[in-house]
Amino acid sequence: MSLTVLLVEDDAELRATLRDALEVEGYRVFGAASLADARALLAHGLAHEAVDVALLDLGLPDGDGESLVQQLRTGRGVPVIVLSARHGDVQKVRLLDGGADDFLVKPFSLLELLARMRVAMRRRGRILEKSATVCVAVRISDNSFRRLTRRSASGALTVTLSKNRSTGARSSASA
Numbered sequence: 001m002s003l004t005v006l007l008v009e010d011d012a013e014l015r016a017t018l019r020d021a022l023e024v025e026g027y028r029v030f031g032a033a034s035l036a037d038a039r040a041l042l043a044h045g046l047a048h049e050a051v052d053v054a055l056l057d058l059g060l061p062d063g064d065g066e067s068l069v070q071q072l073r074t075g076r077g078v079p080v081i082v083l084s085a086r087h088g089d090v091q092k093v094r095l096l097d098g099g100a101d102d103f104l105v106k107p108f109s110l111l112e113l114l115a116r117m118r119v120a121m122r123r124r125g126r127i128l129e130k131s132a133t134v135c136v137a138v139r140i141s142d143n144s145f146r147r148l149t150r151r152s153a154s155g156a157l158t159v160t161l162s163k164n165r166s167t168g169a170r171s172s173a174s175a
């Protein structure tokens with residue numbers, strides 16, 4: 001069962017890049033470009049679905065992402081990682097005190113984001129709830145991905161090779 005990510009980011013290019021990268025890592029990604037989008041997703045598409053981690057941009061077209069922290073954390077117990085271009089210590093401390101689990105200043109490395117997501121979910125017991133899944137992804141070329149997934153909970157090794165995501169063609173092997 002894959003982990004679900006709510007990605008709130010108004011920069012379309014960054015949102016697409018993060019979505020691709022996270023999907024390669026095996027996450028299910030729900031993207032929102034504004035506070036209104038995110039609230040609509042939480043109220044409808046994700047109403048009955050556990051969100052395992054939220055990545056939240058602060059500068060959104062219809063307001064500050066900060067206003068969503070409370071709803072995500074208190075309302076749904078979702079770990080929140082703030083992604084921001086702002087460096088201010090005051091806001092950072094306020095966000096962390098206000099319930100955000102972590103804060104990453106843009107630009108950040110994908111590896112660091114993935115590591116912090118794991119930490120935030122581990123702290124909240126999100127990873128242990130589902131089978132521990134370790135994914136290794138290698139980007140071969142723009143549209144070709146190779147995905148190796150090891151499911152340690154069942155002791156089974158599942159290898160999924162995905163040639164081209166747009167065609168959905170893939171082959172699987174289990175051992």
Ligand code: CA
Nearest residue numbers: 010057059060
């Ligand atoms: Ca922004």
